[in-house]
Amino acid sequence: MKHGVQVGMKIMEEMAKEIVIPDLKGSESLEFLKIDYVKYNFSNIKINAFSLPNTSLAFVPGVGIRALSNHGTANISANWDVRAPLFVLYNSFAEPMEKPILRNLNEMLCPIVMDQVEALNVNISALEVLTKIDNYTVLDCSLLSPPEVTENHLDLNLKGAFYPLESLVDPPFLPAPFELPENRDSMLYIGISEYFFKSASFAHFVTGALEVTLSTKEIAEIYILSQPFMLQIMATGPPVVNLHSNNFSLEFPAAVIMLTQLQNSTTVEHIVSMDFVSLGIQGGSLWAPILFLLGITGQQPLGVWSEG
Template identity: 25%
Template sequence: MSLHCQLILVLFIAVASATNPGVKVKLTEKGLEYGRQLGMASIQQKLKTIKVPDISGKERVPPIGKVEYSLSHMQIVKLGLPKSAVDLVPGTGIKLSISNAYISLHGNWRVKYLRIIKDSGSFDLNVNGLTITSSLAIKSDETGRPTVSSVSCVATVGSVSIKFHGGASWLYNLFKNFIDKALRNALQKQICPLVADAVNELNPHLKTLNVLAKVDQYAEIEYSMVSSPTVSKSSIDLNLKGEFYNIGKHQEAPFSPTAFSLPPQNDDMLYMGMSAYSVNSAAFVYNKAGALSLYITDDMIPQSSPIRLNTRTFGTFIPEISKRFPGLMMKLLVQTVKTPVITFQPNNATTQASCTVTAYAIQPNSTLSPLFILNLETSVSAQVFISGMRVAGAVSLNKMDLTLRTSYVGEFKVRSLDNILQMVLKVVVIPKLNVQLAKGYPLPAIGKMKLVKTQLKVLKDYMLIGTDVQFTG
């Protein structure tokens, strides 16, 4: 990561929505402090590129008269930023403060006086008490990604001391006040532009924000920045869109996000609230794409199971099946009839799904003969967890309810099929669903971002992720 990682953290959360967001993020003072530690090394490297121009002039020095002098080849040999701070300015942005900084330079001097006498040597320049104060503004670009700029900067040099070595260095000591002033001005003019350059160099990294993150062949999730962040005394809070879409076709979900607020916690660097709206928009997308359907055949049932998908097994409960379709294998189609609904309550994530189960007999020529259609109402509980930079999960069956929708084989007791359908859900449907859920969906991220010591809690209407952050590379 190149410079100002604290700003990357800040700008990572600089996303808000004019309506209620699907995702909220909060950067705490602990996160800012981590960023400050990373960022100061980068700022220090930038300031080491200061180029002090050669200085030359003429001064009248009694009793010698006019003296021509030059200072050249000045190079920084040491630079330190022992004290720095990043402060939040409520309603405005960020203030970067550096104090008690110092710079040591080495260079050459040359002098000519009495028209014919020339001499030269070296000198050491020490700048102490250097202070830099810069105000930073955070905005959104046309792609919904954050940008940062330095809107004001003040650099002040506390003191400058010069020590000349060799030759007629005593001459410089006679008019070093003039030289002090020239060097002070030269340094002060360069510091703020370098700070501004350092801030601007952050923007290419910010463009790595995954404002549109692909999930799989069906869906992508949008994390675009739609307004400026809210800056308080203790945190920067933002709202992200956090909505799933079909790939290449952004149709808004037919429901709106409800308002929620992050708790006043500050122990971790970063908090993310992922609302039920976000995952419900995912359910809308997958249902619309036809991805929430599954054909089930006998080879998907464990060999050890006495229950088989054939007309003999089902004929035990529905005699008309074995009478009209003897000795045939069967196929089940399970599919949703409307978008599943996910709800978040404290320590509990639940999904309600309305499905149909269509049973077919497979004829010798592979054509399908419909047998019956059942209404299937299911409730599943979800365990949600963080895997790398993705939110993942797994579900287990709470309950199911079967009713008859259509029968092509006469009347029968639907309850007699409860055990069969429950087995099918537990050993086929849910395991296949969990394979997909384990892949998860990506969280918003910038660059090579890693979550550390991450915890996830399910609260009312949203999941709360508390985490520390590391940047690598």
């Protein structure tokens, strides 16, 4: 909260310097000097410095966050013109004249500051909730419900879903509800559900991000034959992430296909393909049931099952 106050005050101080203040004109009567009027005109008013040193934030249940501040100060410069009889007695009536002028200035500045705060709220509300992650996906971090405010904390229920860059269609599964622990001794808690990871894997799978093809040129250092060769590595389904207590598992169905092009032919043929039915990581160990499909020209593929 204190850090939030410091950041917010710096923003307010910078915003105050950019405020365009209209000219202030008026007149006041000084009865004790029997002067009917004192005309004043302040133009080119600028805020050079603005400070709210005693500011605090507090949670208000059912309302939001309340900001409390007092003893604010501002350094203001202006071109001013004061006209009145007996102006030579300026020092005598300067102090009583300051009060009405400051009152008028305060009445003019407060709405301007409030407008700036409201504009800040509007800008925050209009911030982009879609963040481009890579050339394939975007992340939606929009609020699913209004922030929940209690006396001790603020809860933000964010969507946290990945989408293909060109299509904001929800994935074919729903998020399961979950709750943060009641014991809240730390300043910040972040909860991430399986839906976050599953939507990421689904979006990357449907966009083709989990597929790569290596040509002869790219693997020339390890390929010694003369005929053209290609190696395709691809996911055959969306990777599945399962979260457990103090652990997680990852299932990654994938395939590796080796292809070649025979001499004097435009036909591309399989040499061998390996289907990883489920390449998994769990508890720090790697396990992979593998189905080998050995393709031989003119022959039926030979299937070999292996699990390791």
